[in-house]
Amino acid sequence: MRRLTPPAEILVPEPRPDEEYRLDLLGHETRFTGLKELLGAADVPKAGERLAGLQAHGDVEREAARTVLSGLTLRHIHDRPLTDERGRVDAVMRVNYDIDRDAYEELADLTVGELKEHLLRCSPAQARRAGTGLTGVMAAAVAKVMDVHELILVARKLKRSTRARTEIGRPGTLHSRLQPNHPTDDLDAIGLLVHQGLSIGAGDCLIGVNPAIDTVENVTRILRHLDRLRRDAGAPTQICVLAHVRTQLACLERGAPVEIMFQSLAGTERTLTEEFDVTVGLLDEAAQAMAERGPLRDEAEQVMYFETGQGSELTYGKHEGIDMTTCEALCYGLARRYDPFMVNNVTGFIGPETHRDDMEMVLSNLQDHFMGKLLGLPMGMAPCYTLHADISMEGHQVATQLLAAAGANYFMDVHLTVDRMLAYFDTSGHDTRRCARCTASSPPRSTSTGRSAAGSSPATRRARSCAAPRGAT
Amino acid sequence: MRGPTWGDVTQFSESAAELERRVERLPAAYGFTSAGPRPAEAVTRALRANVAVAREAIRADLDPARLGDVEFLRIDSAAPDRATHLADPAAGSRLSPESLAALRPGDDDVAIVVSDGLSAEAVHHAVPEMLPVLLDGLAGGGARVARPLLLHRGRVKAAERIADALACRLVVLLIGERPGGDESASRSMSAYLVLRLSGEERSAAARFSGNPDVRFEYSVVSNIHAGGLPPVEAGGVVARQALEILDRGAAGNRLAAQA
Numbered sequence: 001m002r003r004l005t006p007p008a009e010i011l012v013p014e015p016r017p018d019e020e021y022r023l024d025l026l027g028h029e030t031r032f033t034g035l036k037e038l039l040g041a042a043d044v045p046k047a048g049e050r051l052a053g054l055q056a057h058g059d060v061e062r063e064a065a066r067t068v069l070s071g072l073t074l075r076h077i078h079d080r081p082l083t084d085e086r087g088r089v090d091a092v093m094r095v096n097y098d099i100d101r102d103a104y105e106e107l108a109d110l111t112v113g114e115l116k117e118h119l120l121r122c123s124p125a126q127a128r129r130a131g132t133g134l135t136g137v138m139a140a141a142v143a144k145v146m147d148v149h150e151l152i153l154v155a156r157k158l159k160r161s162t163r164a165r166t167e168i169g170r171p172g173t174l175h176s177r178l179q180p181n182h183p184t185d186d187l188d189a190i191g192l193l194v195h196q197g198l199s200i201g202a203g204d205c206l207i208g209v210n211p212a213i214d215t216v217e218n219v220t221r222i223l224r225h226l227d228r229l230r231r232d233a234g235a236p237t238q239i240c241v242l243a244h245v246r247t248q249l250a251c252l253e254r255g256a257p258v259e260i261m262f263q264s265l266a267g268t269e270r271t272l273t274e275e276f277d278v279t280v281g282l283l284d285e286a287a288q289a290m291a292e293r294g295p296l297r298d299e300a301e302q303v304m305y306f307e308t309g310q311g312s313e314l315t316y317g318k319h320e321g322i323d324m325t326t327c328e329a330l331c332y333g334l335a336r337r338y339d340p341f342m343v344n345n346v347t348g349f350i351g352p353e354t355h356r357d358d359m360e361m362v363l364s365n366l367q368d369h370f371m372g373k374l375l376g377l378p379m380g381m382a383p384c385y386t387l388h389a390d391i392s393m394e395g396h397q398v399a400t401q402l403l404a405a406a407g408a409n410y411f412m413d414v415h416l417t418v419d420r421m422l423a424y425f426d427t428s429g430h431d432t433r434r435c436a437r438c439t440a441s442s443p444p445r446s447t448s449t450g451r452s453a454a455g456s457s458p459a460t461r462r463a464r465s466c467a468a469p470r471g472a473t
Numbered sequence: 474m475r476g477p478t479w480g481d482v483t484q485f486s487e488s489a490a491e492l493e494r495r496v497e498r499l500p501a502a503y504g505f506t507s508a509g510p511r512p513a514e515a516v517t518r519a520l521r522a523n524v525a526v527a528r529e530a531i532r533a534d535l536d537p538a539r540l541g542d543v544e545f546l547r548i549d550s551a552a553p554d555r556a557t558h559l560a561d562p563a564a565g566s567r568l569s570p571e572s573l574a575a576l577r578p579g580d581d582d583v584a585i586v587v588s589d590g591l592s593a594e595a596v597h598h599a600v601p602e603m604l605p606v607l608l609d610g611l612a613g614g615g616a617r618v619a620r621p622l623l624l625h626r627g628r629v630k631a632a633e634r635i636a637d638a639l640a641c642r643l644v645v646l647l648i649g650e651r652p653g654g655d656e657s658a659s660r661s662m663s664a665y666l667v668l669r670l671s672g673e674e675r676s677a678a679a680r681f682s683g684n685p686d687v688r689f690e691y692s693v694v695s696n697i698h699a700g701g702l703p704p705v706e707a708g709g710v711v712a713r714q715a716l717e718i719l720d721r722g723a724a725g726n727r728l729a730a731q732a
Contacts, residue, residue, distance in 0.1 A: 198485070351651070416512065420500045423652065
């Protein structure tokens, strides 16, 4: 396990009073007070920013904000950490400053706009190095001056692989996380969904259940069931029950197969601590426990799994005046600390108060994927919607295709896109397989290891049906 | 590469009967056949039909005539229309000034509030059967119950405003949940049991939660619909739980910790 920098050792500049940013844009006088206001106004239109009063008043003001932001140096942003309502640098922001100081100094005098151009021009290795020197706020700033083409192109360069029992995220691959949720955690029904997923080659990065009941007994029961299903099928993958980190730690201590440790993250400390009941210290403890006692400790390079998603800070009224995109990037800056095996967003999960329609959801997902990859994370994606938003199945499918083009590491396999426990819609195993088949960058068929599941023993056949699906197969 | 067993879930089942038994336990199961990498047409049509019904549940208006024979006092949240209700959860958590003014402090133990929330269809389907059982159960346990309220465009947090306005100890809020993906899950209702804390109860809750400002504790009974916890049964479950909360002066995790 990588050494975790003690928070007190992380170098964070002293907060400064807000500054006034003024611009005459083609004859229109505009003015923004402080980085939070500027970052909010520079984003694409979204319901959450309208609710928070952070949105630009019209296209001219939005473009003015982008122009100002584009001209700020990374050092300017670095030297002005965003603070909470009491003017304090919170624990999440502090962890975001745990950066490679050399990589940062190489870029510090570039403007945000110049960083974007650098990322568009440079090699994958240079782009990866740049990311190690950036905080979440810098990643959000550059995302706000990028368009759809750019978010896809740069993210694609930044694909990152990780390894637990199996390796995921190599170039040209698209994996899936099986999510066989059930409203009452019925093991027979969960098993059926696992088998359905395996039969279409899903679940090769993880078989992970969100439990309806978050108790040590119940989570242990589901973990043991998943472990049995995985072994019986001979599936080369890993398992997880996405309970609270405390519950999983207790399960681990009782010897349950906690192969991958999960937790939902938030981008402000107040949301993380008061709503998710998690601190940086607790996450440190969980990562340490997994490195020392996790069942995959001897074979895995990474064992942590995080979920994030735009708008949770806003929904709890604990966003500290920071826009949803930036809060999301701050989650990634926190996730990076633990060198996770997998990370995915669930942007669109909350509802119309954060993302009202197809376009808001699509663009936010492209931002999330780009920012996560830029900060070095093995980002999978879970574009989501609920029925009370104006988001359609078609809009969701468009998002999925764009994210596949951008090189997402994995999608969810929620059978037929309907989550049976959480009342929302996500990607399905069918979606993943269709995307894998049509991803433009896949190697030509003649050079790939075209293999068929036919003609082998049932056990091998089942194992292979769940092996990493390649683009061309 | 799709071999001949691709998408064939029967390869994991010992018999057709065993598969059938498992399918019965799975909501929104519309078949497992495929067409290339996509679901078969019959599967897609069944999925889309169910989603359409669920989507309409959001758009249904709360209709008092479909709630049975109980007489309600109608109140409104601060959300003037459906668009505001969906876009701004805080508006549904407050009451309109007129509705707030209509509520007076009384000496009842329990107030029952029915609200559409995110699915009027959920309360249309569950309340007529559930509410009489709940009222009987509470009366049988000796609880004093205020006249039931019908809250239009409400959110869960509105229960706190109502509890304060009526000065009652407990609000039982029956509210439509956000529709899930099938016809049955779009009719899912929850009962939130919201205990208004005072005196020693509040001190104990503050010690338990670590939050010195705690004013309410919540218990919830969810998944109330014909395919989950049937409404008649739910009436009894919620009544018993309400009486236990009143008896012990605790709800939520603190009540569970006492058990």
